[in-house]
Amino acid sequence: xxxxxxxxxxxxxxxxxxxxxxxxxxxxxxxxxxxxxxxxxxxxxxxxxxxxxxxxxxxxxxxxxxxxxxxxxxxxxxxxxxxxxxxxxxxxxxxxxxxxxxxxxxxxxxxxxxxxxxxxxxxxxxxxxxxxxxxxxxxxxxxxxxxxxxxxxxxxxxxxxxxxxxxxxxxxxxxxxxxxxxxxxxxxxxxxxxxxxxxxxxxxxxxxxxxxxxxxxxxxxxxxxxxxxxxxxxxxxxxxxxxxxxxxxxxxxxxxxxxxxxxxxxxxxxxxxxxxxxxxxxxxxxxxxxxxxxxxxxxxxxxx
Amino acid sequence: xxxxxxxxxxxxxxxxxxxxxxxxxxxxxxxxxxxxxxxxxxxxxxxxxxxxxxxxxxxxxxxxxxxxxxxxxxxxxxxxxxxxxxxxxxxxxxxxxxxxxxxxxxxxxxxxxxxxxxxxxxxxxxxxxxxxxxxxxxxxxxxxxxxxxxxxxxxxxxxxxxxxxxxxxxxxxxxxxxxxxxxxxxxxxxxxxxxxxxxxxxxxxxxxxxxxxxxxxxxxxxxxxxxxxxxxxxxxxxxxxxxxxxxxxxxxxxxxxxxxxxxxxxxxxxxxxxxxxxxxxxxxxxxxxxxxxxxxxxxxxxxxxxxxxxxxxxx
Numbered sequence: 001x002x003x004x005x006x007x008x009x010x011x012x013x014x015x016x017x018x019x020x021x022x023x024x025x026x027x028x029x030x031x032x033x034x035x036x037x038x039x040x041x042x043x044x045x046x047x048x049x050x051x052x053x054x055x056x057x058x059x060x061x062x063x064x065x066x067x068x069x070x071x072x073x074x075x076x077x078x079x080x081x082x083x084x085x086x087x088x089x090x091x092x093x094x095x096x097x098x099x100x101x102x103x104x105x106x107x108x109x110x111x112x113x114x115x116x117x118x119x120x121x122x123x124x125x126x127x128x129x130x131x132x133x134x135x136x137x138x139x140x141x142x143x144x145x146x147x148x149x150x151x152x153x154x155x156x157x158x159x160x161x162x163x164x165x166x167x168x169x170x171x172x173x174x175x176x177x178x179x180x181x182x183x184x185x186x187x188x189x190x191x192x193x194x195x196x197x198x199x200x201x202x203x204x205x206x207x208x209x210x211x212x213x214x215x216x217x218x219x220x221x222x223x224x225x226x227x228x229x230x231x232x233x234x235x236x237x238x239x240x241x242x243x244x245x246x247x248x249x250x251x252x253x254x255x256x257x258x259x260x261x262x263x264x265x266x267x268x269x270x271x272x273x274x275x276x277x278x279x280x281x282x283x284x285x286x287x288x289x290x291x292x293x294x295x296x297x298x299x300x301x302x303x304x
Numbered sequence: 305x306x307x308x309x310x311x312x313x314x315x316x317x318x319x320x321x322x323x324x325x326x327x328x329x330x331x332x333x334x335x336x337x338x339x340x341x342x343x344x345x346x347x348x349x350x351x352x353x354x355x356x357x358x359x360x361x362x363x364x365x366x367x368x369x370x371x372x373x374x375x376x377x378x379x380x381x382x383x384x385x386x387x388x389x390x391x392x393x394x395x396x397x398x399x400x401x402x403x404x405x406x407x408x409x410x411x412x413x414x415x416x417x418x419x420x421x422x423x424x425x426x427x428x429x430x431x432x433x434x435x436x437x438x439x440x441x442x443x444x445x446x447x448x449x450x451x452x453x454x455x456x457x458x459x460x461x462x463x464x465x466x467x468x469x470x471x472x473x474x475x476x477x478x479x480x481x482x483x484x485x486x487x488x489x490x491x492x493x494x495x496x497x498x499x500x501x502x503x504x505x506x507x508x509x510x511x512x513x514x515x516x517x518x519x520x521x522x523x524x525x526x527x528x529x530x531x532x533x534x535x536x537x538x539x540x541x542x543x544x545x546x547x548x549x550x551x552x553x554x555x556x557x558x559x560x561x562x563x564x565x566x567x568x569x570x571x572x573x574x575x576x577x578x579x580x581x582x583x584x585x586x587x588x589x590x591x592x593x594x595x596x597x598x599x600x601x602x603x604x605x606x607x608x609x610x611x612x613x614x615x616x617x618x619x
Contacts, residue, residue, distance in 0.1 A: 163533070191532065198535050226543045229555055256545040258556055259328075260587040298587050299556030 001039055001069035010047040011057060015077070016084040017050070018104060020096040020145060022058040031059040039069040041087070043080050048072075051080045052087045081108045089121065095137070095155050096145045098122045102131055103138035124155060136162045140169070147173045151186055160190040164197070171205045179214040192221040199225075231303035232257050232296055239296075243289045249277055253297050260297050262290070307344055310399065313362035320373040323392065326549040329583040330597050332517075333604040334387050334422075335377050339364055339405055340394035345426055348456040349486055349539055352393065354526040361399070367408045374409075378418045384604055385611045385619050388413075391424025391444070398427040407436040414438035417618065420611065422481060428461035428469035434476065439615070442514055443473035444481030447504065449496035452488055456538055463500070467507045474512050479614055484566060485519035485582055489542035489554060494565060501569040510574035514614055515607070518563055519582035522553045556588065563592040578610045 040053025051073055060068050085101050101122055105115045116126035124130050137158055148158055197203050211217035223230045245251055252263040268274045295301045319338045325331030342361035343352055378386055390396045400406045413421040422442045445466040453463055470480045531539045544552045570577050581589055590596045597603055
């Protein structure tokens, strides 16, 4: 294979780069072991521009290689970009790479119809809204891209994050990064943060930061979004604690205090057990515990 | 903001149907006439945006087909006074000056004298109906504080026009209905409702208001995503929970508080007003009105009694 000196290539020209991130430890180890086995495709421009092989190039540079195997592509820029996309399509694109494909097509002068025709091949819905989101993702800061990839967030999921501006996104990523989060946690938390931003006019990040874990963060969000519901839950915990329901007696209410009914389940193995439960229930009624429970389930509790 | 396209739809299938109601909530047993599907008013909270499959407005113009169905529904309704309305899938008046559909219905109900037609609207335009109006048509308006009308019901008539039109309907011999629905909780809404109900009391003859409904904002999960996307501050100000029907509603403690407040404000204006809750739980009914309703049938009976008070033995 013919080789070319790396310094003859404009490695900073990334107009055809649809790979993200460029650093790839496995590929680096492979290049170190075997060298670059597939030639990089270079567009015949002065200076030469990489069309495919950005990751190989990155690995070669980091390893101190002076030259790389190459092939020259003699085509126009639009065809070069389509070549780059098609060449990488086989391995599958991540969320950021899909966004890069759409964004670079737009920069290369492809029409909206042409871009939308490509989108289904990228696993995207052919909508203007999706294309707009792709541009936002492609232009986003590194921390955001890393966050999307490290949490396996799809472009659909990214829409929630990009409802916030760049500063807010940075704040949200710092808030969430310390925690182990599932995609559904992220969805729920972003929805809550969006709601708070709409209600309060800005993101209350200071009040939310420093949570010990994701559950603590969710609790803080809930207290802020649903203060009265939180008071209901705290009152319910207090009632069950103070009432001291005996073993074999289970008292249940609707977790959202929407249904009026209170379920009292007794598990008895003797007549004496039943007698004991009856006496306990009588005491609980006289002491006002059931009145307090029904205040919760009938919508009469105001937290005071 | 472009206006939805209005198209004439092929009239087939059931256009006259009982209100679907919702599980575990008391329904008033209304019968809907789906004369028009879709709405040009485009209120921000409108359930039709997430309920109807097509974005435009579909109009059914085959009146004889439709009136036949109304006739059959009247005949099926044994032992109760049937109430019909065209305001379930559309606004009853928004397009009517152009479409001229209501005059047929109004005339039909006036001739049959077997039930009531309710025209429910946010569009203050009844002059074109003057020659046809009769006591068997109830003119109703949804009422909301001016802030909500200007921010969330942008294409609708302002409050003063709605109230003026209601008064005009009363002066023309119609009974009127008031719908405080949706009631939206936002900072300061309590004071706004106090002023609103004060205006209602000053402008209308409350002894000729046949019914008043209250319904707090409720919406499908799909709408929540829309409200978040649109940054709807008014609509998202309260605390919501998902009800047994899957819809978002304000939490029960808030519903009870707000319904009681508005109920009391209305009763201060006119003790005899017939105030009902739209799609609420039995226990909320009890906390608000002191009346325990367990079945839809009980509410329908209350309507019958109310209508008999207004119409005597005519219906």
